[in-house]
Amino acid sequence: MLNLFNKIKHNKIWDFKGGIYPPNMKAQSNSTPLRRLPLPMSFIVPIQQHVGPESEIGIKVGDKVLRGQALTFGNDRMLPIHAPTSGVVTKIAQHMTAHTLMLETCLFIQPDGEDQWCNTPQLSNYHDIARSKIIERIQQSGIAGLGGAGFPTARKIQFGLNKVKTLIINAAECEPYVTADDRLMQECSKEVIEGIRILAWILQANEVLIGIENNKPQAILSLQKALSHTTDICLCVIPTKYPSGGAQQLIKVLTGKEIPRGGHAPEIGIIVQNISTAFAVKRAIINGESLTERVVTITGSSIVRPGNIWVRLGTPVSHLLKYAGLYPEIQQIIIMGGALMGVHLQNYYVPIVKTTNCIVAPSTKELKQKKQEESCIRCGKCADVCPVSLLPQQLYWFSQGHDHVKARAYNIADCIECGACAYVCPSHIPLVHYYQKEKALIQAIDLENQRSKLAKARFEARKKRLLRERVNHKNHAY
Numbered sequence: 001m002l003n004l005f006n007k008i009k010h011n012k013i014w015d016f017k018g019g020i021y022p023p024n025m026k027a028q029s030n031s032t033p034l035r036r037l038p039l040p041m042s043f044i045v046p047i048q049q050h051v052g053p054e055s056e057i058g059i060k061v062g063d064k065v066l067r068g069q070a071l072t073f074g075n076d077r078m079l080p081i082h083a084p085t086s087g088v089v090t091k092i093a094q095h096m097t098a099h100t101l102m103l104e105t106c107l108f109i110q111p112d113g114e115d116q117w118c119n120t121p122q123l124s125n126y127h128d129i130a131r132s133k134i135i136e137r138i139q140q141s142g143i144a145g146l147g148g149a150g151f152p153t154a155r156k157i158q159f160g161l162n163k164v165k166t167l168i169i170n171a172a173e174c175e176p177y178v179t180a181d182d183r184l185m186q187e188c189s190k191e192v193i194e195g196i197r198i199l200a201w202i203l204q205a206n207e208v209l210i211g212i213e214n215n216k217p218q219a220i221l222s223l224q225k226a227l228s229h230t231t232d233i234c235l236c237v238i239p240t241k242y243p244s245g246g247a248q249q250l251i252k253v254l255t256g257k258e259i260p261r262g263g264h265a266p267e268i269g270i271i272v273q274n275i276s277t278a279f280a281v282k283r284a285i286i287n288g289e290s291l292t293e294r295v296v297t298i299t300g301s302s303i304v305r306p307g308n309i310w311v312r313l314g315t316p317v318s319h320l321l322k323y324a325g326l327y328p329e330i331q332q333i334i335i336m337g338g339a340l341m342g343v344h345l346q347n348y349y350v351p352i353v354k355t356t357n358c359i360v361a362p363s364t365k366e367l368k369q370k371k372q373e374e375s376c377i378r379c380g381k382c383a384d385v386c387p388v389s390l391l392p393q394q395l396y397w398f399s400q401g402h403d404h405v406k407a408r409a410y411n412i413a414d415c416i417e418c419g420a421c422a423y424v425c426p427s428h429i430p431l432v433h434y435y436q437k438e439k440a441l442i443q444a445i446d447l448e449n450q451r452s453k454l455a456k457a458r459f460e461a462r463k464k465r466l467l468r469e470r471v472n473h474k475n476h477a478y
């Protein structure tokens with residue numbers, strides 16, 4: 001491991017297969033200081049904003065809540081959500097959300113204008129506290145992966161305990177429009193480093209590597225300044241290539257290692273955390289603040305005042321667009337997330353959630369309208385750029401034909417949905433759309449199979465119980 005660390009210090013990096021080089025659009029938003037969005041008239045807070053089951057609601061309509069107060073219960077798999085401000089719960093109802101494009105249970109909160117925090121103890125002396133207590137604080141603070149994955153951070157840490165030797169901090173931010181992490185590093189580098197050190201202490205990592213693309217010179221300078229006179233964290237500047245921000249790809253670039261197919265990073269002694277996640281961990285432990293806000297990039301040629309803004313979770317996208325000055329075109333496109341991996345919004349009244357890092361409002365010149373989908377010409381360009389060495393052409397056919405067996409055999413579950421294949425497709429086929437539908441169908445089939453097995457097990461258990469009861473009844477009769 002020491003040899004690996006020394007190689008990286010000398011700028012030894014590796015490359016991953018495939019990838020693309022889309023136009024860099026970061027200059028639209030990364031040069032202006034962070035701003036703070038005024039509170040909306042009402043917040044819409046989905047009770048599920050992470051990977052895993054939704055939490056159980058712990059409040060009712062009419063309750064007064066304080067900022068940072070838990071609105072749902074959290075446990076090992078369920079991540080709590082917290083009030084984005086102080087106010088009154090006005091409604092609990094189904095509402096459209098962008099990350100699932102479905103109706104989900106949401107809590108509606110009307111701010112009281114005081115923005116009063118609830119009282120949560122600060123743990124600035126975390127070195128003197130059991131690691132399990134710090135992990136529990138991270139869990140109860142509602143922190144999930146803020147790079148977009150949304151996996152509960154505490155659970156991810158638990159998977160890595162006693163396994164991880166290398167902590168990688170993902171500061172690549174490879175989507176061409178997104179600059180939220182960039183601006184956060186420029187202005188809050190000391191707090192980011194403090195959060196990284198908390199994560200490293202919990203995991204007892206031997207080395208810590210920050211992977212950042214070379215298209216963020218100001219963020220690099222800010223981190224270098226924060227890391228001056230220290231040797232416990234290594235800042236690794238890597239070439240700009242999409243999708244270097246994927247966990248598998250960043251691990252490959254920084255260490256030369258590859259995660260086994262179907263495996264996880266801790267199996268090779270590595271764990272990856274996002275830079276904004278590290279900042280949230282710092283605020284949870286040192287400041288006693290649950291996750292109630294995040295930095296969101298608002299950008300695109302149709303935005304009058306682009307930049308990066310502190311936005312409370314549950315804020316309607318329409319409120320953010322109004323604040324930033326949307327100057328819409330006919331058939332204006334609004335994307336939540338990056339231009340390559342984001343979701344096209346049909347309704348601007350969807351809420352900002354934990355995984356929302358960007359809102360893009362491009363012009364038609366900037367981002368061309370979708371062209372008519374044509375037949376696959378079998379050119380193979382999609383396979384050339386796939387960063388996980390899949391065969392997108394075959395997966396497209398299997399997805400279209402609902403051939404779930406072959407889709408599994410060709411490892412559709414390994415698709416990271418980066419959009420590189422669709423980006424280079426000369427037939428304008430929205431390949432990722434087909435993969436997402438197929439993966440959802442497979443997941444539904446697996447869930448139904450699990451339910452069937454569980455029902456069968458319960459039925460067999462009931463038969464055995466009834467048989468025992470009959471036998472016992474006969475024995476008592478004699």
